[in-house]
Amino acid sequence: MNDSTDIPAPGTPAEPTPNLDGNAAVARAAEQAKNTAHRNIPGLGFEEFPLEDDTANLRHGPSLHDGLLALLPLVGVWSGTGQANDVDGEWAFGQQLIFSHDGENYLRVESRTWRIDTDGNPTGADQREVGFWRISPKDEIEVTLTNSRGLVEILYGEPLSERAWQLESASTIATAAGPERHGPGKRLYGLMPNNNLGWVDERVVDGALVPYMSAELTRVAG
Template sequence: MSDNENPVPPSPEQSAAPSRGLDGNEAVNLAAEQSKKTAHRNIPGLGFEELPLADDTANLRQGPSLHDGLLALLPLVGVWSGSGQANDNGEEYAFGQHLVVSHDGENYLRFESRTWRLDSEGNPAGADQREVGFWRISLKDEIEVTLTNSRGLVEIMYGEPVNERAWQLESASTIVTATGPASHGPGKRLYGLMPNNNLGWVDERVVDGELVPYMSAELKRVAG
C-alpha cells in the first residue's frame, strides 16, 4: 500500500499548541470546543444496580466529575476512532483503531484500545491487538501508565505533558510472557491533539539499539 493511501499522521508534538498552564474553566472550555459534534454520545454503563461504584464515563458532561488531579490529561477523555500504520519487525500493515479513554471520578484514567487489520482497499481484515491500562499523573505532572496487551505484554511507562495538548511516555519496564512476542523492545510514545482536534499518536521501539517506528495513527473523536 502506498504512502499516499495511508499517510502516517504528523507528529503530535509538532502540531501541539505552545505550552501554558490551564485552570479548570479553561480546560473544560477547550474540551467543549473540541467535541461540539460528539457531546451527546457516551459509552454505555454496566447497569449493575448492586454495584456501589460509579459507571465509567467517556463524556465530561455525563457521570461523575473528573478528578481535579486529572486536568492535565482532560483532553484525552473520549471515544476515538481512526486508522494507522504498523511496522512489526519488518511486517508492514495498515490498521483500524477504536480507543476509549474514560474515568469513574477517581484519580486515574482508564485506557482501552482495540485494533484490527485493514486490507489494501482499507476494508477490515481481522482482529489485531487489544490493550488495556490506566493513566495517572502526579501533582508534579509526572505521568505513570500501566498497560497490558493481548499478545502477552505488560508495560510500565513514565512521562510528562509536552504542553496542554500533547503527552510523551517512555518505557520503564516491559515484560513478555512465555507465549508473547519473541522480540519487543522498550520504546517511546507520543500522544497529541492535532490542529484539526484529531488525536494523533506515535509509538517507537528499540530494534538493534535504535528507536524505529512501530505504530502510529490518527483518530477522530466520535463520543465525549
C-alpha cells in the same frame, strides 16, 4: 504551554505543525461537539453495583478528579486508522481508543485494533490493550498497560504542553507465549491542529528507536 504539538500523520515522518490559534481550536471543538457531546460508553446498569459507571464524556457521570486536569483533553472515544511495522512486516489498522474515568484519580484506557486491507476494509481483529494513566501533582505521568499479545509494560512521562504527552518505557515484559522481540520504546500522544488525536509508538531495535505504530483518530464520543 503551547497549544499544538508535532504529531506525524500515520505512516509519515514527523513534521512541525503550525501553532494552533486558541479561538480556532475552540471553534473547531464546538463544531465537532455537535456530533459527539451526546454520546458516551454504555454503563452495565446493574442496580446492586455500588460504584459509579465509567464515563468517556465529561458532560455525564461523575466529575473528573481534580488531579487529572492535565489529562482532561484525552477523555473520550476516539476512532481512526494507522500504520504498523515490526518483524512480521507492515500493515494498516483501524483503532478504537477509549479514555474513561469513574471519578477516581486515574484514567482507564482501552484500545482495540483491527487489520484493514488496501481498500480500507476490515479483515479481522488485531491487538487489544488495557491500562491506567495516573499523574502526580508534579505532572509526572505513570502508565501501566497489558496487551493481548502477551505484554505488560510500565511507562513514565510528562506533559509536553496542554495538548501533548510523552511517555517512555521503564519496564517491558513479554510472557512465555508473547512476542520474542519487543524492545522498550517511547510514545507521544497529542491533539493535532484539527483536534484529532495523533499518537506514535517507537521501539528500540538493534539499539535504535524505529517507528512501530502510529495513528490519527477522530473523537466520536465525549
